[in-house]
Amino acid sequence: MTFRQKLKNSIVVLDGAMGTMLQDRGLPLGTLPEEWNLTRPDIIEDIHRQYLEAGADVIYANTFGANPLKFGDRTEEVVAAGISCAKRAASAFKDRFVALDIGSLGKMLKPLGDLGFEDAVNIFKRTICAGVRAGADLVALETMNDIYELKAAIVAAKEVCSLPIIATLVFGADGKTMTGTSPEAAVTTLEGLRVDALGINCSLAPAQMVGIVRRMYEISSLPIVAKPNAGLPGEVDGKTVYSLGADDFARDMAMLSNAGARVVGGCCGTTPQYIAKLRGSLDVSTPPPVWNKKRTVVSSYTHEVVFGGAPVLIGERINPTGKKKLKEALRSGDINYILNEAVQQEERGAHILDVNVGLPEIDETQVLARCICEIQAVTDLPLQIDTSSPAAMERAMRLYNGKPLVNSVSGKQEVMDAVFPLVKKYGGAVIALTLDENGIPATAKGRVEIAKKIVKEAAKYGIKKCDLIFDTLAMAVSADSNAALNAIEALDYIRHTMGCNTSLGVSNISFGLPNRDFINSTFFAMALARGLSAAIINPNSHEMIKTYKSYLALFGYDQGCLGYIGYASSVTSSVEERAVQHSVGEEGLKGAIVKGLKVQAAECARELLKTEAPLDVINGHIIPALDEVGQKFENKTLFLPQLLMSAEAASAAFEVIKSRFSGAANAKKLKVVVATVKGDIHDIGKNIVKTLLENYGFTVYDLGRDVPPQAVVDAVIRTGAGVCGLSALMTTTVQSMADTIKLLREQCPSVKVVAGGAVMNAEYAAAIGADIYCRDAMATVRYCEEQEKLLS
Amino acid sequence: MNVLTGNLKAIDRREALRYLGCSRSVEDMSGVEGVIDGCEREVLAVQNLKAVYSLYDISRGDGLNLGFAKTDSRDLEKYLSGCNKIALFAATAGAGIDRLIAKYNRISPARAAVTQALGAALVEEWCNTVHAQLTAQYGAITARFSCGYGDLPLTLQRDIFAALDVTKKIGVTLSDDCFMTPTKSVTAIVGIKA
Numbered sequence: 004m005t006f007r008q009k010l011k012n013s014i015v016v017l018d019g020a021m022g023t024m025l026q027d028r029g030l031p032l033g034t035l036p037e038e039w040n041l042t043r044p045d046i047i048e049d050i051h052r053q054y055l056e057a058g059a060d061v062i063y064a065n066t067f068g069a070n071p072l073k074f075g076d077r078t079e080e081v082v083a084a085g086i087s088c089a090k091r092a093a094s095a096f097k098d099r100f101v102a103l104d105i106g107s108l109g110k111m112l113k114p115l116g117d118l119g120f121e122d123a124v125n126i127f128k129r130t131i132c133a134g135v136r137a138g139a140d141l142v143a144l145e146t147m148n149d150i151y152e153l154k155a156a157i158v159a160a161k162e163v164c165s166l167p168i169i170a171t172l173v174f175g176a177d178g179k180t181m182t183g184t185s186p187e188a189a190v191t192t193l194e195g196l197r198v199d200a201l202g203i204n205c206s207l208a209p210a211q212m213v214g215i216v217r218r219m220y221e222i223s224s225l226p227i228v229a230k231p232n233a234g235l236p237g238e239v240d241g242k243t244v245y246s247l248g249a250d251d252f253a254r255d256m257a258m259l260s261n262a263g264a265r266v267v268g269g270c271c272g273t274t275p276q277y278i279a280k281l282r283g284s285l286d287v288s289t290p291p292p293v294w295n296k297k298r299t300v301v302s303s304y305t306h307e308v309v310f311g312g313a314p315v316l317i318g319e320r321i322n323p324t325g326k327k328k329l330k331e332a333l334r335s336g337d338i339n340y341i342l343n344e345a346v347q348q349e350e351r352g353a354h355i356l357d358v359n360v361g362l363p364e365i366d367e368t369q370v371l372a373r374c375i376c377e378i379q380a381v382t383d384l385p386l387q388i389d390t391s392s393p394a395a396m397e398r399a400m401r402l403y404n405g406k407p408l409v410n411s412v413s414g415k416q417e418v419m420d421a422v423f424p425l426v427k428k429y430g431g432a433v434i435a436l437t438l439d440e441n442g443i444p445a446t447a448k449g450r451v452e453i454a455k456k457i458v459k460e461a462a463k464y465g466i467k468k469c470d471l472i473f474d475t476l477a478m479a480v481s482a483d484s485n486a487a488l489n490a491i492e493a494l495d496y497i498r499h500t501m502g503c504n505t506s507l508g509v510s511n512i513s514f515g516l517p518n519r520d521f522i523n524s525t526f527f528a529m530a531l532a533r534g535l536s537a538a539i540i541n542p543n544s545h546e547m548i549k550t551y552k553s554y555l556a557l558f559g560y561d562q563g564c565l566g567y568i569g570y571a572s573s574v575t576s577s578v579e580e581r582a583v584q585h586s587v588g589e590e591g592l593k594g595a596i597v598k599g600l601k602v603q604a605a606e607c608a609r610e611l612l613k614t615e616a617p618l619d620v621i622n623g624h625i626i627p628a629l630d631e632v633g634q635k636f637e638n639k640t641l642f643l644p645q646l647l648m649s650a651e652a653a654s655a656a657f658e659v660i661k662s663r664f665s666g667a668a669n670a671k672k673l674k675v676v677v678a679t680v681k682g683d684i685h686d687i688g689k690n691i692v693k694t695l696l697e698n699y700g701f702t703v704y705d706l707g708r709d710v711p712p713q714a715v716v717d718a719v720i721r722t723g724a725g726v727c728g729l730s731a732l733m734t735t736t737v738q739s740m741a742d743t744i745k746l747l748r749e750q751c752p753s754v755k756v757v758a759g760g761a762v763m764n765a766e767y768a769a770a771i772g773a774d775i776y777c778r779d780a781m782a783t784v785r786y787c788e789e790q791e792k793l794l795s
Numbered sequence: 796m797n798v799l800t801g802n803l804k805a806i807d808r809r810e811a812l813r814y815l816g817c818s819r820s821v822e823d824m825s826g827v828e829g830v831i832d833g834c835e836r837e838v839l840a841v842q843n844l845k846a847v848y849s850l851y852d853i854s855r856g857d858g859l860n861l862g863f864a865k866t867d868s869r870d871l872e873k874y875l876s877g878c879n880k881i882a883l884f885a886a887t888a889g890a891g892i893d894r895l896i897a898k899y900n901r902i903s904p905a906r907a908a909v910t911q912a913l914g915a916a917l918v919e920e921w922c923n924t925v926h927a928q929l930t931a932q933y934g935a936i937t938a939r940f941s942c943g944y945g946d947l948p949l950t951l952q953r954d955i956f957a958a959l960d961v962t963k964k965i966g967v968t969l970s971d972d973c974f975m976t977p978t979k980s981v982t983a984i985v986g987i988k989a
Contacts, residue, residue, distance in 0.1 A: 032957075107962055109969065114897050115976055116970065116976040117976075148966035173966065175843060179843075181889065182890045183894070236796050238797055241850055243849075338901070339902065380901060599826055599827070600826070638820070641823070642816050642827075645826070645827050647905035648826065648830065682972060734949075
């Protein structure tokens with residue numbers, strides 16, 4: 004019997020703790036448990052044998068921490084020895100399985116930590132390769148606090164073997180993982196990655212897991228795993244003891260089994276006695292049934308978005324088609340513009356954000372990957388990866404934290420051949436366009452035929468119908484008066500007869516017509532009434548949101564119309580809005596900046612531009628405001644957040660001015676490169692310096708954090724920067740700053756180096772060869788102004 | 796080994812303002828207070844307070860044996876004079892605050908700075924709570940002493956992480972440079988007299 008057969012037919016009993024057993028057998032503090040695979044294999048084998056005798060179907064080899072970060076080049080040896088101990092023990096029993104056990108690497112992935120996703124994948128691969136070679140029957144990924152790290156481990160496993168995978172995360176009593184993942188998001192992401200079983204281990208007692216296991220079981224189409232601790236830890240006479248005895252543990256485990264757990268075992272504090280009691284208390288022949296829940300769902304790292312209930316809004320703003328500002332932002336690498344679009348759409352009520360960066364002159368693969376990661380750092384909405392480049396799609400799907408929505412596949416064979424393997428590997432729901440090699444069928448019937456073809460082809464990859472969302476293509480009604488009707492007929496059939504979810508890029512319908520929102524919102528209402536599950540729209544459009552909120556109230560998705568009432572009372576009429584704007588105008592741009600009022604500053608700048616030249620607005624209002632604030636900061640009559648709020652307000656005003664200004668808004672010649680040095684991931688200080696310098700009209704090139712010395716030098720040479728600002732927060736990275744300065748002196752001796760950061764002072768800065776130490780952002784501005792004077 | 800969880804209702808505003816460099820000379824707090832209030836609500840909403848602690852016997856002679864590791868730190872030895880036990884703990888305010896900081900770092904430097912300060916004040920307050928528990932349970936007598944204070948090396952963090960199984964117990968990770976993520980985390984030693 005294989006492990007997959009066992010999993011299919013019955014309850015599976017896992018083993019209990021290894022660490023607890025090793026401590027009892029005298030593992031000295033400070034010795035890594037995996038060392039004993041080599042030095043005390045007899046003890047390891049004996050512990051496995053005890054668990055097998057207790058009735059465990061699966062034993063976890065002693066390889067939890069056997070990774071290159073801890074064991075370096077000895078990793079393979081330690082893993083192989085661990086698997087061998089387990090296999091020797093299991094060989095005396097029938098139908099027992101050895102799992103290669105893999106825990107967290109103990110390092111946090113970016114953006115929270117410093118470990119890159121691909122680095123994590125490669126580290127996991129070494130352990131997994133060694134385990135596979137040594138003959139493991141399955142891979143058990145457990146005790147993961149971060150679902151992103153778990154994804155890296157799963158991708159690694161899939162790329163080096165085809166062994167079954169069981170994946171478990173640590174949840175807190177609040178029902179979330181440490182990085183904020185809900186049970187639903189975990190199930191969605193892990194099912195997308197096609198593991199064999201998924202669930203929860205460690206941290207909680209069995210009774211505390213019941214709610215989480217139940218939530219997982221209700222939605223999952225896979226077996227659920229529960230491996231709790233023996234209650235909560237406490238101390239008696241300096242020894243760690245857990246609150247539940249073996250009998251109590253077995254009793255509480257029955258609750259988990261009733262809640263849907265099909266794969267059960269013990270984590271910290273459990274021993275062979277616990278597993279024996281657990282085995283004895285279970286009726287293994289009647290496992291909780293597992294069936295296809297047929298859910299159309301995507302997720303971020305925190306939550307899921309389900310299709311088929313209340314219609315889903317997909318924000319369309321991050322797509323350069325017809326958007327001059329976004330095109331500029333993409334070309335210049337101005338990620339902040341894109342991030343602000345993301346946050347704004349979230350605030351306006353989008354459930355998912357479309358991300359499309361397709362421009363002929365940029366490296367789409369690289370830019371899309373960067374945007375996906377950066378956007379996931381500012382919003383926890385699920386994303387729709389929108390590209391026609393398979394390479395860009397793969398990279399983005401790989402790095403995405405969650406189960407993405409993929410836009411798109413079509414009935415074209417070539418496109419299906421490229422997209423479906425990616426969905427199979429990384430998971431995802433896919434927007435499927437009902438067009439093929441012959442174009443878009445004129446009739447609804449033709450579009451339905453293509454939809455059926457796509458369903459069939461997807462099935463060849465094991466992609467379920469529920470992971471396809473059909474877009475029946477809204478085309479310009481100005482060119483074809485039946486365009487709206489055909490799209491809606493097709494979507495009605497697909498939704499109600501084929502039972503699949505549907506989506507439309509709503510605004511295409513009004514192409515070529517004036518006042519497009521009128522047509523768009525009416526078409527949107529028609530489509531919603533006929534079964535539209537999701538719409539790609541502009542969430543900034545009042546007409547569209549109005550239609551959506553009204554639809555929810557009218558179609559029973561808004562209990563007591565509370566959502567509608569909340570929305571309607573938040574919308575001010577256009578007459579009132581104008582009055583508000585006017586009173587803001589009285590404040591004056593300078594006042595708005597000094598007070599740090601962002602919206603008002605932008606509004607005032609817009610007003611002023613009606614009567615004044617852009618440069619006059621900058622020199623007559625913004626710069627005096629910044630000077631006043633800067634001076635107050637230096638006099639300590641205002642403090643850091645106020646300085647920054649003013650800087651943000653000034654930036655908002657600059658944005659307005661830039662859009663009216665064809666030439667460079669930056670009046671200054673000096674260019675500045677800023678970076679947090681290699682080894683340092685703290686960048687708040689550096690970002691503050693950047694914001695202020697930009698306010699003062701300097702051109703700033705921000706290299707980010709953890710920047711290698713040569714990259715700093717290259718940027719200075721490439722940009723011709725006159726000043727290079729380096730920041731270090733940690734004592735350990737002062738050396739790295741020294742290295743960077745040394746290299747700058749060798750390769751571009753004319754650049755002035757500013758050193759800053761928490762560990763710096765004037766003495767240190769001089770010692771490592773910086774031109775000046777600046778204690779804060781204002782000091783850096785003052786220094787750059789001096790340098791600017793030397794230039795002119 | 797013991798694990799604690801918690802939830803705080805408010806953050807010490809004075810402490811947070813101190814981290815932000817707010818002095819008496821600041822004239823007008825209107826405007827910025829609204830931002831701080833908003834950030835405080837967000838920080839409190841994402842807090843995920845956890846701690847793990849354990850008790851160790853210590854001994855002297857050829858350096859200081861802390862029960863989980865040895866150290867040559869003179870400063871710590873002096874600090875623990877009169878103690879024959881220590882409580883060692885690791886505490887965190889959770890990863891949600893780091894997410895907020897990462898977000899605002901990209902879109903609002905003002906909120907990034909404020910969130911950073913509030914997070915620091917929150918974890919400090921959580922440490923006070925844990926410390927109070929240690930005092931009640933073991934009669935701890937000293938203030939907290941952490942790696943990086945005086946001559947106690949940052950590298951001792953590695954031994955602390957191994958001894959308390961910190962990553963597994965409360966989800967905090969350690970970088971090669973011995974910095975913790977979530978960043979709003981603290982490890983500390985507290986002295987106990989028998």
